[in-house]
Amino acid sequence: MDEGFEKERFVTFKLKSSVARKFRRFCKHYGKSQSLSLLDMILFFETNEISPSERFGETITSLKFQMKKRFNALIAIIKSIEKQQTEPTAFLIKRLFEVSAQQEKEDQIEFKPQELITENEELEYYQKQYKDSQKHYQNLKSDTQLMLEKLKYVRNNFGVGYYRLNLSKEDIERIKNNIDHVHYNNRAENW
Numbered sequence: 446m447d448e449g450f451e452k453e454r455f456v457t458f459k460l461k462s463s464v465a466r467k468f469r470r471f472c473k474h475y476g477k478s479q480s481l482s483l484l485d486m487i488l489f490f491e492t493n494e495i496s497p498s499e500r501f502g503e504t505i506t507s508l509k510f511q512m513k514k515r516f517n518a519l520i521a522i523i524k525s526i527e528k529q530q531t532e533p534t535a536f537l538i539k540r541l542f543e544v545s546a547q548q549e550k551e552d553q554i555e556f557k558p559q560e561l562i563t564e565n566e567e568l569e570y571y572q573k574q575y576k577d578s579q580k581h582y583q584n585l586k587s588d589t590q591l592m593l594e595k596l597k598y599v600r601n602n603f604g605v606g607y608y609r610l611n612l613s614k615e616d617i618e619r620i621k622n623n624i625d626h627v628h629y630n631n632r633a634e635n636w
Contacts, residue, residue: 447478588620 460468472482490497562570592610600606612620 447481450480584623588623591616592620 468479468482472479475482477485486497592612595611595616597609597611598606599609
């Protein structure tokens with residue numbers, strides 16, 4: 446008995462005998478009753494919105510065969526790319542690294558042994574550097590002090606007041622010469 450249809454009665458259809466035999470063989474093959482097999486067929490056609498008279502063109506086995514051929518073609522393309530592009534490129538890169546490694550070995554700089562100096566010489570060197578930096582600091586301090594002395598506040602009647610620096614041209618040139626690496630001494634050519 447079919448589950449869910451126990452209380453329903455049977456109705457007969459008029460079918461040609463050859464069609465009825467085919468249908469019974471089909472139902473036996475799939476192990477379902479004739480009612481459930483027919484119901485499954487109807488549901489299949491309704492849910493997929495297709496007509497029983499329509500042909501799909503190709504069977505599933507032929508589609509599998511076509512897919513297998515396409516996959517084989519894809520694998521052949523990938524192998525071809527690997528042989529023609531990837532392997533030569535990898536070989537060239539490997540060769541390039543080998544050449545650059547050889548050049549690095551050839552270009553290595555040999556350091557000469559450093560001349561040793563005594564503690565007194567080292568001490569004199571650092572004392573001299575300290576004195577030079579102190580002298581530079583004192584010059585900078587005196588120039589700053591001169592600039593601050595020459596600075597005068599000017600009160601503006603109509604706006605904010607400002608400071609005016611009253612230095613002579615000689616004082617400005619002397620300050621310029623005392624300062625190392627000033628940007629206005631290194632102007633670009635197109636200014």
